[in-house]
Amino acid sequence: MMADNQAIGLSPCATPGTVCVLGIDLGTTSVKAALVVETAQGQIVTQSCSRETQAQANSPAAGAQGMEQDVQKIIKALNECLAAFPQEHLQRNWTQYSSSSRTRSNYKGCKWAESGTGHTFQPGEVSHLITWQDGRCSSSFLSSLPQPQSHLSVATGFGCATIYWYLKNSPDFLKPFDAAGTIHDYVVAMLCDLERPLMSVQNAASWGYFNSRSKSWNTEILRESGFPLDLLPEVGDPGGIAGRMPHDWHGIPKGAEVGIALGDFQCSVYSCMTERTDAVLNISTSAQLTVPMPLGFQPPETPDSLSAVAYFPYFDGNYLAVAASLNGGNVLATFVDMLACWMAELGYDVLESHVYTQMINAALAQNATRLSICPTVFGERHMPEQLASVTSIAASELSLGHVTRALCHGIIQNLHSMLPFQHLKEAGVKRILGSGSALSRNEVLKQEVEKTFPLPVIYGKDVDAAVGAAMVMLHRR
Known part of the structure; x- marks a missing residue:
C-alpha cells in the first residue's frame, strides 16, 4: 500500500x-x-x-x-x-x-x-x-x-x-x-x-x-x-x-x-506543497529536494544514468524534478554510532541520544569551519561508487563542533550539488518547505539550509505520506 x-x-x-x-x-x-x-x-x-x-x-x-x-x-x-x-x-x-x-x-x-x-x-x-x-x-x-x-x-x-x-x-x-x-x-x-x-x-x-x-x-x-x-x-x-x-x-x-x-x-509532497512555486526539502533517513515541473512537461525518452535529478510521475500527468539523495539523517546516525563505539572502546558507556545532543550543541557554538566533509557514505544512485571524504583538515579545526558543523554543511551541499539554487530560481521557486525528522530536530542543518538556499524557508510543514x-x-x- x-x-x-x-x-x-x-x-x-x-x-x-x-x-x-x-x-x-x-x-x-x-x-x-x-x-x-x-x-x-x-x-x-x-x-x-x-x-x-x-x-x-x-x-x-x-x-x-x-x-x-x-x-x-x-x-x-x-x-x-x-x-x-x-x-x-x-x-x-x-x-x-x-x-x-x-x-x-x-x-x-x-x-x-x-x-x-x-x-x-x-x-x-x-x-x-x-x-x-x-x-x-x-x-x-x-x-x-x-x-x-x-x-x-x-x-x-x-x-x-x-x-x-x-x-x-x-x-x-x-x-x-x-x-x-x-x-x-x-x-x-x-x-x-x-x-x-x-x-x-x-x-x-x-x-x-x-x-x-x-x-x-x-x-x-x-x-x-x-x-x-x-x-x-x-x-x-x-x-x-x-x-x-x-x-x-x-x-x-x-x-x-x-x-x-x-x-x-509523491504523497509526502502532496501533504505539504500548496503552490507550484514551492520547493519541498525533506531530510529524514535519506534526503530529497523537489520542485514541480511546468505543466505539459514530458521527460526524456532515454535515461541519463549520470544525472543527479530524476523526474517522478506525480498526479494528473504532471512530474516532479527530484534530487533524491541516499545521504540524510542516516549519515548523522552513522556519525553518532561511530562516536558511541569509540567511547565504548575507551571504556565509557554513553547513550547515543546524549552524544547527539552534545554534538549539536558544540556545532551551534561553531558558526563556520574550513573543514570540508563529503558525506556520501551510502553513495548516490548516479554515483554508486562514490564514498565519503574529509579534506582541508587543520589541527585547529578538529573539535567536535567543527566536525559536526562540517558534516551538516556537507549534507546540504551534497543536495545543492544535485539541484542547485540557480535551478530553483529558474523554476520560479519562491519558498522552501522544510520537513522531515532529521531536519526538524537539528538547528545546525536548518542554519546550513538557509545559508545555501537564500529563499524563505518554512519549517513545520512535516510531510506525511x-x-x-x-x-x-x-x-x-
Whole structure:
C-alpha cells in the first residue's frame, strides 16, 4: 500500500456532508495510519496512529548487501495500528482508503479470520519484502542488463532489477510465485480480493523498465532477455480505485472502496506543497529536494544514468524534478554510532541520544569551519561508487563542533550539488518547505539550509505520506 510509502472505502457517511478517508503509510521502519475527516464546512480533522514494524530479516541469498523484511511482521504492525484507533471512528461509513511504501514483495494470497473488531488477514505464501535500500545489484550487474525504454535508469532496489538478480543468481527462488508487487500493492490486492495486483504509474516507474508516457512495461525488451513477464502487475492511474473490500476490516464496513496504492514520496509532497512555486526539502533517513515541473512537461525518452535529478510521475500527468539523495539523517546516525563505539572502546558507556545532543550543541557554538566533509557514505544512485571524504583538515579545526558543523554543511551541499539554487530560481521557486525528522530536530542543518538556499524557508510543514494519501483520495472524489 502506499507509504517509499493510500486510501480505503466508500458508503454514505453517518453525518450528512462528512467525508471520511483513511490513509496508510507502510514505511521502511514503521506503519502509520491517518484518518482524515472533511466536514460540510470544509474543515479537515486528522487522527493518526503508528507502530514500528521491527521487520528486518536476514537475506541468505544476498548476504550483507541484501535488505529484506518479514511481511508477517509488517501486517502484524498494520493490524495493531488499526486496532489502536477508537472503534467508533473506524466504524463510520467511508469514502476511501489508500496507502504507500517503497518496498517490493512477491506474494500468493492471504488468510482472512474474524476478530473482535471485524475481519483481519494474515499473509499466505509470500516472500520476504526487498526494500528500496537493498544493495545486491552491483554497478557491474546493472550495466549487464538491457537498456530500458524509460526516462529513469534502473538502480539497485528497483523491483525489476531484483527479479533479474534472482534470475541470474537463484532462479529457483522465483518458481513458486505467480505475481510480484510492492508491499502496498499486496495489501490492496488482499483487501480487494484481486486476482492480480494493481500498481500505480508512480510505483511502476520506480520498478524500472516502465514507460510513463505510454503507461506500459517494456515488454519486448523484457521478453527478449528472458524476464518472467507473468510476475508484473497491471498498471493504473494514481488516484484511481482498485476495488471494494469483500469483508469488513477492523470495523471498516464491507464494500468500502480501496484506492490504487500510490508512491510514498509523491504523497509526502502532496501533504505539504500548496503552490507550484514551492520547493519541498525533506531530510529524514535519506534526503530529497523537489520542485514541480511546468505543466505539459514530458521527460526524456532515454535515461541519463549520470544525472543527479530524476523526474517522478506525480498526479494528473504532471512530474516532479527530484534530487533524491541516499545521504540524510542516516549519515548523522552513522556519525553518532561511530562516536558511541569509540567511547565504548575507551571504556565509557554513553547513550547515543546524549552524544547527539552534545554534538549539536558544540556545532551551534561553531558558526563556520574550513573543514570540508563529503558525506556520501551510502553513495548516490548516479554515483554508486562514490564514498565519503574529509579534506582541508587543520589541527585547529578538529573539535567536535567543527566536525559536526562540517558534516551538516556537507549534507546540504551534497543536495545543492544535485539541484542547485540557480535551478530553483529558474523554476520560479519562491519558498522552501522544510520537513522531515532529521531536519526538524537539528538547528545546525536548518542554519546550513538557509545559508545555501537564500529563499524563505518554512519549517513545520512535516510531510506525511499517510495524510497525503488520504488527501489525494479526498480531492479526487
